[in-house]
Amino acid sequence: MKSKKRGRSAPEQIHLGFQIAPMIDVVFVIMLFFMVMAGAVQKEHELNLKLPGTISADKPVDVIEETQVRVLDTGEILLNDEPMGDPEDSKLQNLSLTMIKLEESSKAAESKVVVTIMADEFAPFQRVIDVLNALSIARIQNVTFEVPPQ
Numbered sequence: 001m002k003s004k005k006r007g008r009s010a011p012e013q014i015h016l017g018f019q020i021a022p023m024i025d026v027v028f029v030i031m032l033f034f035m036v037m038a039g040a041v042q043k044e045h046e047l048n049l050k051l052p053g054t055i056s057a058d059k060p061v062d063v064i065e066e067t068q069v070r071v072l073d074t075g076e077i078l079l080n081d082e083p084m085g086d087p088e089d090s091k092l093q094n095l096s097l098t099m100i101k102l103e104e105s106s107k108a109a110e111s112k113v114v115v116t117i118m119a120d121e122f123a124p125f126q127r128v129i130d131v132l133n134a135l136s137i138a139r140i141q142n143v144t145f146e147v148p149p150q
Contacts, residue, residue, distance in 0.1 A: 063111035067102065069095070069135075070148065071119040071127045090126075092134040099138035115140055118148045 070078040075087030077095060084095040099115075106113045115135055119128050135143055 063109065065102070065106055065111050065113050067099075067113060067115045069115055069117050069131055071117065071123040071131060073120045073122045075124055075127050077127065077131060087127075090130050092130050095131070096134040096137045099135060099140055103138050103140055112142060113140055114142045114144065116144050116146050118146045120148055 068080055069084075070081075072078065077084045077092060079095060079098060084098065085092050103113055117128065117131055132143070
């Protein structure tokens with residue numbers, strides 16, 4: 001009697017088709033991950049900020065006086081294109097007195113003074129510090145810096 005052995009087929013001959021069960025398992029694991037992480041998200045608290053552009057009716061609008069101080073490469077200081085002192089004058093008394101008068105007149109007019117400092121590319125750093133010291137003497141607090149046009 002001859003027994004027939006069942007032999008295995010070659011792997012190339014076996015075709016199981018597209019298996020959907022592993023794909024569903026992966027989708028459920030991803031969904032479970034997002035469900036668990038959704039519980040861990042903390043609720044953010046509201047920040048009470050006043051955004052620019054909103055104007056309240058009960059408060060008057062501030063008037064702003066812009067003044068420009070330019071520091072040239074030579075060390076010369078210009079206030080609104082008018083020369084203020086010599087390049088060797090480190091105290092800048094003329095600039096300080098002018099800025100004190102401007103600050104006093106702006107307080108009387110209930111307006112703000114904003115000073116923009118424009119220093120040339122090769123202007124001495126010490127001259128910028130001298131201008132800041134003069135503005136400090138005049139008690140001007142709103143100071144900005146700007147790059148001069150090329």
